[in-house]
Amino acid sequence: MTRHRAIRTVLLAVGYLALAIGAAVAHGSPARGYELSIYGATPAVFWLGVATALLTAAAAGLTAGVSRSRRLAATGLVVLSGVSLAGIPLLRGYYFYGSGDSLSHLGWARELADGSLSPTRLLYPGVHELTVVLGSVTGVTLRLTMLWAVLVFATLFLLFVSLSVRLLSGRDEGLLVGAFLGLLFVPINVIAMHMLPHTSSQAVLYAPFVLFLLFVYLEQDGWRPVRNPATAVGVLLGLASLSVILVHPQQAANLLVVFATVAGIQLLARVLFPESTAAGQRPLYVQTAIFVLAFLVWAPRFQRVGGNTSAIAYNIVYGSGGGSEVVTQKSTSLTSVGGSVPELFAKLFLPDVVLSILAASVLVLAFVGRLSAAETARPQFVRYLGLALVPLSGLFLLMFLGGPGDMYFRYQGLLMVPVTFLGGVALVRWVGDDGAGGSVPVPARVLVACLLLVLVPLGVPALFGSPYVYQSNSQVAELEYEGYEHAFDVRAEGVEFTGIRGGPQRYVDAVYGTEQARNRLEFPGYEDAVAGPTFERGLGYEFNRDRYFTVEESSYGREVGLFDGLRYNATGYRLLETDPGVNRVSSNGGLELYYLYGDGAADGETGTATVACPEPNDRADWNRGARAPDAGGCV
Numbered sequence: 001m002t003r004h005r006a007i008r009t010v011l012l013a014v015g016y017l018a019l020a021i022g023a024a025v026a027h028g029s030p031a032r033g034y035e036l037s038i039y040g041a042t043p044a045v046f047w048l049g050v051a052t053a054l055l056t057a058a059a060a061g062l063t064a065g066v067s068r069s070r071r072l073a074a075t076g077l078v079v080l081s082g083v084s085l086a087g088i089p090l091l092r093g094y095y096f097y098g099s100g101d102s103l104s105h106l107g108w109a110r111e112l113a114d115g116s117l118s119p120t121r122l123l124y125p126g127v128h129e130l131t132v133v134l135g136s137v138t139g140v141t142l143r144l145t146m147l148w149a150v151l152v153f154a155t156l157f158l159l160f161v162s163l164s165v166r167l168l169s170g171r172d173e174g175l176l177v178g179a180f181l182g183l184l185f186v187p188i189n190v191i192a193m194h195m196l197p198h199t200s201s202q203a204v205l206y207a208p209f210v211l212f213l214l215f216v217y218l219e220q221d222g223w224r225p226v227r228n229p230a231t232a233v234g235v236l237l238g239l240a241s242l243s244v245i246l247v248h249p250q251q252a253a254n255l256l257v258v259f260a261t262v263a264g265i266q267l268l269a270r271v272l273f274p275e276s277t278a279a280g281q282r283p284l285y286v287q288t289a290i291f292v293l294a295f296l297v298w299a300p301r302f303q304r305v306g307g308n309t310s311a312i313a314y315n316i317v318y319g320s321g322g323g324s325e326v327v328t329q330k331s332t333s334l335t336s337v338g339g340s341v342p343e344l345f346a347k348l349f350l351p352d353v354v355l356s357i358l359a360a361s362v363l364v365l366a367f368v369g370r371l372s373a374a375e376t377a378r379p380q381f382v383r384y385l386g387l388a389l390v391p392l393s394g395l396f397l398l399m400f401l402g403g404p405g406d407m408y409f410r411y412q413g414l415l416m417v418p419v420t421f422l423g424g425v426a427l428v429r430w431v432g433d434d435g436a437g438g439s440v441p442v443p444a445r446v447l448v449a450c451l452l453l454v455l456v457p458l459g460v461p462a463l464f465g466s467p468y469v470y471q472s473n474s475q476v477a478e479l480e481y482e483g484y485e486h487a488f489d490v491r492a493e494g495v496e497f498t499g500i501r502g503g504p505q506r507y508v509d510a511v512y513g514t515e516q517a518r519n520r521l522e523f524p525g526y527e528d529a530v531a532g533p534t535f536e537r538g539l540g541y542e543f544n545r546d547r548y549f550t551v552e553e554s555s556y557g558r559e560v561g562l563f564d565g566l567r568y569n570a571t572g573y574r575l576l577e578t579d580p581g582v583n584r585v586s587s588n589g590g591l592e593l594y595y596l597y598g599d600g601a602a603d604g605e606t607g608t609a610t611v612a613c614p615e616p617n618d619r620a621d622w623n624r625g626a627r628a629p630d631a632g633g634c635v
Contacts, residue, residue: 005067008060012073015056019077022049023084023091030093033590034477034554036562037466042088053081054180054456058449061176062431064442068172075175079158082183085460086154086195089147095478096143098196099554103476103506105197107514109142117515123302124199126247127153146197153205154195158182160208161417165424167215168378174428180452181424182208184459186352186416192409195463196474200410203251206244207417210255213237214262215381218281234287241291249299254392254414256291261388263288277380312402337564339470347469351459352416354451359422362429382425385418392418427451472558479590480552485511486586487550487593496525497548498596500535500555500568503528535572540581541599548585549594551576 026046035041054077060066061074089097096106109128111117113135119125127149134145158179165178185205187193193201217233241259245252262284269278299305331341363386365371371379392415399408430444465471484507491497497504503525508517517523525547534542539549551573559568576582581597 004063004065005070008063008066008070011056011060012070012077015053015060015077016080018049018052018056019081019084020049022046022053025049026088026091027093031475031477034475034480034552034557035473036554036557037468038088038092038464038473038475039461039466039468042092046084046088046091050081050084053077054183054453057081057176058180058453062173062445062449062452064445071172071176075162075179078176078179078183079155079162082158082179082185083151083155085183085463086185087151088464089196089475090144090151094147094475095481096476097147097474098194098198099474099476100506102146102197102474103510104514105199106143106146107509107512107517109146110510111513111515113142114513116513121515123299123304124203124246124248126243127197127199127202129246150195150197150202153202154185156209157185157187157205160212161420161424164208164212164215164421165428167212167219168381168421169425169428170378171428173431174424177427177431177448177452178421178424180456181355181420181427184351184420184455185463186355186420186459187413188463189348189409189413190462190465190469190471191348192406193413194465194474199248200251201413203244203248204410204413204417206247207251207255207414208421210237210240210244211258211417211421213240214259214284215378217287218262218284218381219378237287238290241287242294245295245298249295249305250410251414252291252295253299254395254411256288256295257391257395258385258388258418259284259288259291261391262384265384265387281380308404312398312404333566334470336566337470337562344469348462351455352419354455355416355419355423358426359419362422362426382422385422389415389418467562470562472554472562475554477553477590479588480554481507481510481590483552483586483588483591483593484550486588487548487591488512490586491548494524495546495548496528497523497550498525498528498530498543499550500552500559501529504550530568532567532569532572535568538572538575538579538581539594539596540579541597542581543596543598545598547596547598549582549596551592551594553590 022043022045025043029043031041057074057077061071066074084091096102098105105128108117108122108125109131112119112122112125112128113132119129122128127146130149130152131142131146134140134148135142138145140148159182161182162175162178165181166172166174168174169177185195187204188195188201193204195201213233213236217231217237241252241255244255266278266281266283267285269276273279334340334344362371362382366379366382366386371382392411396408396411396415399411427448431448461468465474484504487497487504488508488511504523505517505527508521508523508526512521512523517526530539530549555568556573559565560570560573576584576592576594583595583597585593585595587593
């Protein structure tokens with residue numbers, strides 16, 4: 001036994017050292033520009049370090065006869081591996097991560113920080129306020145503290161999935177099994193749930209913390225009826241349920257369904273089955289009522305909430321919109337770039353399917369009375385989760401039938417939180433004591449360890465957008481961001497912007513503040529995109545008025561390399577250099593700014609605006625490759 005303990009200690013030391021070296025190498029190899037694949041650009045030493053850490057954690061923590069201290073050390077190693085994976089953008093020194101909604105969230109955070117926006121005017125100010133607090137405490141720029149805020153929620157997810165599996169299973173092995181399952185981050189599906197600043201995603205990653213407090217609250221004082229809800233855990237549960245409303249009300253409503261399900265079961269049990277376990281647990285009525293009241297006070301104040309609800313109801317009644325349309329559109333696009341829906345489904349959701357099967361097996365045993373206290377210490381909690389999945393699945397179906405875009409995948413993300421818990425309980429049944437003083441045979445432990453280790457390379461590649469899942473990296477390079485800032489500074493008043501797949505909307509939000517940009521600024525060409533056919537035949541004299549056109553460093557690799565010219569092909573990019581109606585104003589290596597002449601400019605009907613040439617600085621030559629002034633543009 002002493003020899004076995006020594007071997008486990010050495011294995012864990014090797015794992016921690018390998019992870020530390022991998023993280024250090026990744027941090028010492030910062031991104032030099034835009035990277036199409038965050039996975040391919042991250043040094044192989046980092047991936048080797050993570051793999052070594054997980055292998056040693058499984059070998060040291062999932063074998064029989066492991067001491068509690070070594071199992072805790074193995075759990076910590078897995079959690080740190082998960083934090084490292086979620087924090088790759090920070091490790092690699094990304095200027096910012098999240099090229100869509102995330103830039104708008106950054107704009108809101110800037111407005112909250114400078115006092116031009118009140119938190120009460122924002123539907124979901126939770127992540128933004130955390131960003132501002134971290135920035136004020138550390139003195140670090142908001143674009144980095146917003147990424148730190150994402151990592152905070154990811155860390156909470158890892159910790160409380162592990163703790164929840166431990167609590168539900170009643171075994172110490174649940175900590176390590178839960179940590180491995182948490183590391184998969186199965187709610188993140190890179191379709192509507194993301195590991196970047198995206199408030200709905202952060203709310204789902206926060207859900208295990210709320211549910212863990214719910215379990216602890218129900219369990220307090222054993223199974224004796226207790227009427228006083230004002231315990232320390234009760235107060236903390238109340239604060240957690242209120243705070244999730246501020247992170248994202250939509251996901252808060254889904255958690256409220258869980259609360260209401262548990263409270264409803266308790267009420268029925270007290271009336272119909274007064275001797276049952278549910279009837280003897282601490283009642284959740286007051287907590288649920290507080291949750292409902294807080295939600296009704298906060299959410300209906302915002303027009304967006306009522307508008308979305310009405311739109312969903314309309315789509316369901318009249319059969320318009322919904323997930324089937326989205327699936328059809330995505331199928332066509334995937335086929336065009338050489339992919340398929342079954343292939344993408346396997347890449348994104350295979351771990352979800354495995355966990356769902358495991359969860360279903362536990363629920364069947366729980367509801368037929370075959371899940372004994374020897375197999376899980378809290379069979380009633382397992383039944384609560386199983387029954388809560390019914391209305392949550394109903395909401396998912398409603399969103400699939402009538403929800404806008406791919407919104408239903410947000411509900412799928414939340415559904416995977418209780419499924420992860422239940423899948424963990426199923427696995428722990430195979431690695432814990434058999435309830436009769438013996439232990440489960442070694443092959444069963446080896447099988448569970450192998451399953452967990454196989455799930456990791458299936459789940460982690462879907463954590464971030466990459467060519468593997470037919471998406472581009474959401475990295476925002478420093479020169480790209482600075483290029484937009486500069487373009488906004490030197491633009492001629494009144495000349496509209498346009499761009500590939502959309503105008504400069506997100507960068508306008510980030511630079512000027514989202515509320516300012518949307519309600520007061522009236523930025524010309526805020527959302528305007530160039531159509532693919534127009535881009536292919538050349539942009540000179542295609543518009544009735546002069547325009548600015550922005551091309552990001554990332555766009556060519558994304559549109560031509562990854563999407564194979566599906567919307568914007570290589571011909572259009574080549575024409576930017578030869579079209580007489582197109583003039584390159586500036587370029588800094590991250591963003592190229594072009595000036596497009598309107599269709600009447602050659603005859604003097606519309607005229608052209610004066611564009612101020614920027615001065616070169618020590619970071620980049622803004623005029624690199626610009627045409628001579630007599631071609632128009634820079635004067």
